[in-house]
Amino acid sequence: MQRLPGVAVTSTTCNPSEDFAAVDLSTGEVVLPPSTSLDEALSAIPAVTFSRRGANNAEPVIRGFSFDRISTLYNGLPLLNASPTRTAAPVNFFRSGLVGQVRVQRSLPSVTSGPITTGGQLEITSFPTLPLHRSPPAEPATTLSVRTYGNQHGLALGASTTGQSERVRYRIGGQYVKIGDYTSGDGRRVDADHEGWGESAALLLDLTTHHTTEIALHHCHQALDRNISLPFDTVDTDFYAATLNHTWQRDDQTLRFRVGYTETHPYLSTAARPSEDDATVTAPATPTPGPGGPGGPGGLGGPATAPPARPLNTDLHGDAIAYATGLSWQTMWSQSFTTTVGTDATWSTRDVARDRLLSDNSINIDRLWPDVLTRDLGLFGELAWQNEATRFRLGTRLDRVHRAARAADASIIGIAGARGETIRQNYVGFNGPAAGITTHDHTTGAANVTIAHDLTSAWTARLGLGVTRMAPTPTEAYRAFLSNPSGVADLGNPALEPETKKEIEAGLRYASDDLRFSAQVFYAHIDDYIQRRRILITPTQVFSFRNADARFYGGEAALAWTPTAAPGWSLTATAASVRGEDLTTAIDQAGLPPWNATVTTRYQHTLGERLLWIALETAHTAGKVNPNPTEAALFRDTTSYTLLGLRLGARVTKQLTLEVAVENLLDETYYRYLTAPAATAPSGPSGSPAPAIAPDTLAPGDSVPGVGRSINLSARWSF
Secondary structure: OOOOOOOOEOOOOOOHHHOOOEEEOOOOOOOOOOOOOOHHHHOOOOOEEEEEOOOOOEEEEEOOEOHHHOEEEEOOEEEOOOOOOOOOOHHHHOOHHHOOEEEEEOOOOOHHHOOOOOOOEEEEEOOOOOOHHHOOOEEEEEEEEEEEEOOOOEEEEEEEEEEEOOOEEEEEEEEEEEEOOEEOOOOOEEOOOEEEEEEEEEEEEEOOOOEEEEEEEEEEEEEEEEOOOOOOEEEEEEEEEEEEEEEEEEOOEEEEEEEEEEEEEOEEEOOOOOOHHHOOEOOOOOEOOEOOEOOOOOOOEOOOOOOOEOEEEEEEEEEEEEEEEEEEEEEEOOOOEEEEEEEEEEEEEEEEEEEEEEOOOOEEEEEEEEEEEEEEEEEEEEEEEEOOOEEEEEEEEEEEEEEEEOOOOOEOOOOOOOOOOEHHHHHHHHHOHHHHOOEEEEEEEEEEEEEEEEOOOOEEEEEEEEEEEEOOOHHHHHOEEEEOOOOEEEEOOOOOOOEEEEEEEEEEEEEOOOEEEEEEEEEEEEEEEEEEEEEEOOOOEEEEEEEEEEEEEEEEEEEEEOOOOOOOEEEEEEEEEEEEEEOOOOEEOOOOOOOEEEEEEEEEEEEOOEEEEEEEEEEEEOOEOOOOOOOOOOOOOEOOEEEEEEEEEEEOOOOEEEEEEEEOOOOOOOEOOOEOOOOOOOEOOOOOEOOOOOOOEOOOOOOOEOOOOEEEEEEEEEO
């Protein structure tokens, strides 16, 4: 299960989707071991699951929404999904020991936090959100941590230094992780090698009575990450982020300014893998006009104009760069009424190319993201009012989004069935004349209202309403034949309209000395929801994107119980479910996770300065039948499964903490619905292609099983 111990932070705001939605990663008596990404921390939050193209790259799914529909922020800086292969979600470049807190806004986030997306929002901060002046001073401390992965014969090392005084808080840290293949419950080997490291530094200063400044830097390097569900391995990929946030406060006025920069350089290669690009790749073909003219029906690629050549190696490389800034002014008119107004701006580019080395020593180069430029300028306003029993928030923002594919006239190379020689010609050929316009200006934005009312001293009812309008993402509008020549091709559609989400959410919360409980339900109707559609079957399956109305509904619940009658015992539990339907076809949405529930029972005992604990974790995931395998073939039917985990830990001294975790205690064989099937035969132990598919390995097209039983050891030493 790879689930972090501890209890998610409970929200005190009026937004029902914020309860049990944050995990503090900076303090606590439990071991917070080094990790490959933030998926372990996020897995503690209801309604958050993951889709995967490999064992170690995790793409968060919040209430069924993923990829660019989830906004990921680092200290307020919007981060980019950096690869059209969906192997570079921002959470993969952060590790649990290098940030202070991770928080999820499932829906209806504050309009002051930046452009609002159709899905949720994920906030990563260098420090917990508690203000510096309310945090107790802490002596400087250095922490060394180590974690072993028994099943994967892996090791993770971490080191950090933290400290805090009345006016200064700082954190400096680094991690290194190297793990190997894993074995499933039925004894099959799954390619899962990973090696990477990261560093971070953050400084928070109370410069004067009125000024506070936070500066943060973060870097992650992925030396190797084998993607079992792709023919490509991630190699030598770097991620950088830098943020500066300044707050000026005097009396009832607060001015906040932020600026940030991030860049990612994804690099994927087939060099160490048997390649599925073994299909013949040809030079650009002259299209044969069909009855409807060039690009019309029957207008498929004609005979090759050059002799066929076989790919020897394929590399994907690119750059995803973003700058962002924001300014807000908050006025406290009274103890109960506050207003905030402001503006923010984001400028970003995403450009990914594919190089294919052919057997005749020529190189085919084409674009997968054709140098996509995005500029977003937003204006927002929000008011908050509260009295002893009621809290109310109303906000609205307006965004002007400019987007352009600056390399839309680059060549299309080696795609069977191409309808033209350039990307733009194929946009038109498959999507119609309007798709030839690749520069667009969209008006988007959001408006939402949330209210919470204390029914009693323990019970609180909450309600939220909102509308969000989101422009097509760069992948949906501009993807340029990300494909396997022998299989499937995906092409963007620049003629897409923005999608508009109208949602309602209701929640109920209970809080007493020994029990906290939260539950919420939601319903969302999305006009012009952008969905992937198959638009051509032969000679190559081609998928593009179309607008169609859809609806989503579901709910989640969580509780944390520490019974006063049983000192030392605690119980936490979560459950979440989401359903979705394409209203045009009346077919359920295929890319949604099945319902799931978790229960963790923990006992801890204090013996002098020692703290001992034992925890039993249970995670149940329902089975699911893919409702639309024709257009979502990556999602295989799965059966339900239940995983058990056992943790034994001790704070031996004030400095030393140890823990033994047995994941998948019963060595179950299980399959996650949102994990794509194997794309190629595994590589050999040295990274060279395996000469043949052994009985204990996966063949191309096999469903990928989860990790079998693993005994993991963690230790932390602070001084």
